[in-house]
Every structure is written in C-alpha cells, then in structure tokens.
Amino acid sequence: MIVLCLLLATAVVTSAAGDEPPKRRLFVILDAVPFQVAADVMDPALGDEALFEGFKGPTRLVSTFPSSTSTALPGILGPIGLRRSPGYEARFFDWQEGKVRGGGAISYGRIEFPWREFFDWGRKGPAGSAIEAVKPIKSGIKRLRNAVDDFVQSDKDEFWIYIAATDIAGHVINPDAVKEFFKALDEILLEARQASPERPFDVVVFSDHGMDGGEPLINVWKPVKKALKAGGYRYKKRLKSPQVVVLTPFGLVSNFEAYTEEEAKGPVAEILAGVEGVDLCAYELEEGWRIESHRGSATLHQDEHDGELWWSYEPHDGDPLEFLDEMAEMEQAGLVREGWLPDEACFDATVEAENPDAFYRIVHAFQLVTNPASVICSVGRGYMYGAPRTSFMAKLGKGRLRWTHGALNREATLGFLFSDVEDWQAPDAVRFDRAILPFHDAKEIEPGAVASGQPR
Ligand SMILES: [Zn+2]
Structure with missing residues (x-):
C-alpha cells in the first residue's frame, strides 16, 4: 500500500511539473x-x-x-x-522505357514501390x-x-x-x-x-x-479488348503507333488504365466508356479533364483563387458524375461564384454520394503515380477488370471473386x-x-531520396 501511494504521489508531481515525456x-x-x-x-x-x-x-x-x-x-x-509508386499496380506501363514492366516475382524486388519500405x-x-x-x-x-x-x-x-x-x-x-x-x-x-x-x-x-461487391464479379477484360479491336485499335505491350493501346491487366480490381499516344486518348476513352460494365473513363486535356460515360460526358476545370481551390463542371450531354443536383443546391445556397464551385463544399456534398469527392480524386489519379495513364476508367458495381491467369486472387481456388476495390464508388x-x-x-x-496531418508533422519529399527501411 505504501509503495502504491508513493507511486501515485510521484506521478502527480511529475505531471504537475509538466515534464512528462511525450507519449x-x-x-x-x-x-x-x-x-x-x-x-x-x-x-x-x-x-x-x-x-x-x-x-x-x-x-x-x-x-x-x-x-x-x-x-x-x-x-x-x-x-x-x-514517395509515389511507379504504377497503379505492380504491373504498369513505363513511359521512359516505352513498355510494360513489373508484376513478376523477380521484378518485385527490382522495381521500387516506396510504400512497401x-x-x-x-x-x-x-x-x-x-x-x-x-x-x-x-x-x-x-x-x-x-x-x-x-x-x-x-x-x-x-x-x-x-x-x-x-x-x-x-x-x-x-x-x-x-x-x-x-x-x-x-x-x-x-x-x-x-x-x-x-x-x-x-x-x-x-x-x-x-x-465493394457481394455477388460474383463479371470481368470486363475480354469485352474491353473486343471493343478496342472493333474500334480499329490493336492491343500491345509497347506503344508504337496511334492505333496501339497498351493495357496492363494484373490483379482483379475495379479500375483500369489505357496508355495511348496523345491524339488517341479521346476516341479510346469513348470506346472504353461504352463497354458494358465500365462506369466512366477520364483523361487529361491541355486544359482540364474530360469524363466519358454512358451517362454522358463532361469537362472539368480547376482554378485557384483567394487561396482556395475551385471547380467548374460542364456537362455536355447527360451528367456523368451525377453532380447536377448538388450543383443546384450549392447555387441556391449562394456558394457558386460565376460558375465556379468551392472545393470544400464539393467534398462535403459528395462524401456519401455514389462517387465521393469525384473531381479531386479524378484529377489526382493522373498525379499520384510517376507513370500516369492516358485514360483511366472506373468499373461499375458488380464488375471487375483483370487477367485471371496472372492474378494471385484467381489462384486461391475459392471460386469466383466477389469482392474488390479500385473503382470510384463509395x-x-x-x-x-x-x-x-x-x-x-x-x-x-x-x-x-x-488525414495524417493531425498526427504527424508534414515533411517535404526529398527528390531522389531513398524511402525508409531497407534500400534495394
Ligand atoms: Zn486488395
């Protein structure tokens, strides 16, 4: 008992003195x-x-x-x-080498994905x-x-x-x-x-x-290849002409990417967005971003003024991001300025939407890897994309895959x-x-720095 009291007394004294070591x-x-x-x-x-x-x-x-x-x-x-990953998955298109890389057991150790370390x-x-x-x-x-x-x-x-x-x-x-x-x-x-x-x-x-999932997922891999072929495109591992599309199927996920020459991005996005089971495709324009889907197409622009981020969402026909209702509500609330929507309000309005925070996330899809896609697509609910033979999940022998992720959906x-x-x-x-900033000091990324952990 005496020992306990002493301990308590010490604890009170230390904390009162404010020299408690940080947790x-x-x-x-x-x-x-x-x-x-x-x-x-x-x-x-x-x-x-x-x-x-x-x-x-x-x-x-x-x-x-x-x-x-x-x-x-x-x-x-x-x-x-x-630091960023070289690709969206272990298998990706390397713009510098002009070919598909990664995804094998040997390349796992050779190609650096900094997050793994x-x-x-x-x-x-x-x-x-x-x-x-x-x-x-x-x-x-x-x-x-x-x-x-x-x-x-x-x-x-x-x-x-x-x-x-x-x-x-x-x-x-x-x-x-x-x-x-x-x-x-x-x-x-x-x-x-x-x-x-x-x-x-x-x-x-x-x-x-x-x-996301629940029911056996339908693979859009074959229909995607078929649609590209019907549209006059060839599927290859190297980008050699405007008629070539590089695809990088790897895991069974609900997003996929196409790599093309600049002038092919638009037509390829339209073809891919038209495939049953593909929800939408997006690509970068010289200014802004274009979204293609079976719900229509739209152009997205971003601007920074008054120290804040603003968006403009222009549907051409239909409403691919299903944002017109939210836009009307923002208009009514007096948040819209000459057609520009404040980023914060766009985030708040769409957290629980079918495609949360779509503007910001689509734009960042082209910035979060060092080898960004020409066209990136989100697969609809109930569907997936991948090459079953190369897939780790497909080898588990537990029947058809019912659950995956990658898509834009909630x-x-x-x-x-x-x-x-x-x-x-x-x-x-x-x-x-x-998300992490309340718990850790921000830190600049040193260009070319080696990630923490074992250097390769
Ligand atoms: Zn996973």
Whole structure:
C-alpha cells in the first residue's frame, strides 16, 4: 500500500511539473477495411460489446482513385514524405522505357514501390505466404501480435505497422471477416498498454480504402479488348503507333488504365466508356479533364483563387458524375461564384454520394503515380477488370471473386480512421491527403531520396 501511494504521489508531481515525456505513437494501417466495418464494431449501441473504448471516430477516410494501395498510401502518407509508386499496380506501363514492366516475382524486388519500405512492420514478399492466403485473419492476427510486441520492446517514439492480411480476407471471404481481426487488435492494444505502463502510447488506426461487391464479379477484360479491336485499335505491350493501346491487366480490381499516344486518348476513352460494365473513363486535356460515360460526358476545370481551390463542371450531354443536383443546391445556397464551385463544399456534398469527392480524386489519379495513364476508367458495381491467369486472387481456388476495390464508388472508396490522440476531434470525413496531418508533422519529399527501411 505504501509503495502504491508513493507511486501515485510521484506521478502527480511529475505531471504537475509538466515534464512528462511525450507519449509514444503507434500507427496501425489495415489494408482495404471499409468504413462501415469499423463503424459496426465501434457502434455505441453495442454497449460493453463495442470495441476500442476511449477512441474517437471512426472518421470516413475518403481514399484516392484508384481506390487501391499503390495510390492510396502515397496519397495519404505523401504529406509526411512517402514517395509515389511507379504504377497503379505492380504491373504498369513505363513511359521512359516505352513498355510494360513489373508484376513478376523477380521484378518485385527490382522495381521500387516506396510504400512497401515505409513501415517498421510491412509487407514481405510479393503476395504474402500461402498460409496468409488460406487463413488471412489467423495469420494476420499473428503478425499483428508480433508487430505490437516489437513496438513495445523498441525505443522508437513512433512505430508503423502495415497489415496486408485484411485486404486478402476482404477479397476472398468478405469485409465483415475483418471484425474478428478488430477484436484481436483491441485486446492486443490493451495488453500492450498493460505491459508498458511506464511508457504510455497513443494509437492511430486507419485503412487505405474500402471494398465493394457481394455477388460474383463479371470481368470486363475480354469485352474491353473486343471493343478496342472493333474500334480499329490493336492491343500491345509497347506503344508504337496511334492505333496501339497498351493495357496492363494484373490483379482483379475495379479500375483500369489505357496508355495511348496523345491524339488517341479521346476516341479510346469513348470506346472504353461504352463497354458494358465500365462506369466512366477520364483523361487529361491541355486544359482540364474530360469524363466519358454512358451517362454522358463532361469537362472539368480547376482554378485557384483567394487561396482556395475551385471547380467548374460542364456537362455536355447527360451528367456523368451525377453532380447536377448538388450543383443546384450549392447555387441556391449562394456558394457558386460565376460558375465556379468551392472545393470544400464539393467534398462535403459528395462524401456519401455514389462517387465521393469525384473531381479531386479524378484529377489526382493522373498525379499520384510517376507513370500516369492516358485514360483511366472506373468499373461499375458488380464488375471487375483483370487477367485471371496472372492474378494471385484467381489462384486461391475459392471460386469466383466477389469482392474488390479500385473503382470510384463509395464502398470501394471509404476507408476509416480512429484514434485516441488527446487533442484530436474526429471529423465526419477527411480527404486522403489531409488525414495524417493531425498526427504527424508534414515533411517535404526529398527528390531522389531513398524511402525508409531497407534500400534495394
Ligand atoms: Zn486488395
């Protein structure tokens, strides 16, 4: 009893003197966990059963387009120094070399994707081990436990853990399978706090994007090739003439890219947007961006004035981004200035829309990788794109794929963020490139700098 009193007295004195050491900070990134799954396990209506007591959130984390890791992680962590990926997926078109690269077991180690090296505990090897694919939740929990043990024993002030198993579980089982993982995470965090009371820490947990599906997904890969051929284009791995289109099918995802010569972008986008199952395609104009879809086409412009970002959305026929109602509401609210829409209002109006934050995300789709697409497309709900033979997911032998991400739509897009960092208030939603700034100082990216972790 005396010992306890002494300890308490000391604690009061130290904190009163204000020389308490700053808390350590643990970042846990769970690949591909939708906002709704986090919201379900943290629902206050669950009472004692609710997970993550003392945490604030979850906040909707509005991911990048494509809603996939190789763009989302640099999108979220770019403001604190993570460099861009060379392509949207492991297999991509290299503009400098003029050919398709990557996607094989050997090139995995040769082509640098800086995000893979960013974390203290990250991804090892091309697609995880066999056990990870068969029992993703079980092996993911095991990895998480080891990772948190490492954090407890390390003397680092901040520690980053990235878990890929949640993505695999979402694809091959369903996103709700991750609830079991959340339960384990909650327990592991409590145990870690009990194991190191003298070194308190706070925690930031987030995912990089969501997951969409439910029914067996229909692959648009063959219809896409067929439509291009019917339109007079040839599909090749090198870009040799305006009649050639380079495609880079790899995983089974709900977005895809075409690489073409400049003058072919428009006609190719129109052809691709006309394929059944393709929701919309976009490409950069000399000024602005063009969107093609079966709902019509539109031109998008961006401008900065008064220190703020503004948008103009001009539909030519139809309303491809389904934004006319929102625009009318903004007009009525007096937010529109000579046809220009304020960025902040566009974000707020579309967080829960079918395609959240579409303007900003489409524009950034051409900026988030070092080899941007000529035309980028979002696949409609119920569809996917990829070459089944090269796909890791297709080799799992669990039948047809029902869940994936990459598209612009809400379910594929909305990740989550929650935290117990003391002075943070959880907003309803946050855009990818602002999500991390309340928890970490911004950091300029040094050109040519080597990402943290092992140099290759
Ligand atoms: Zn995935």
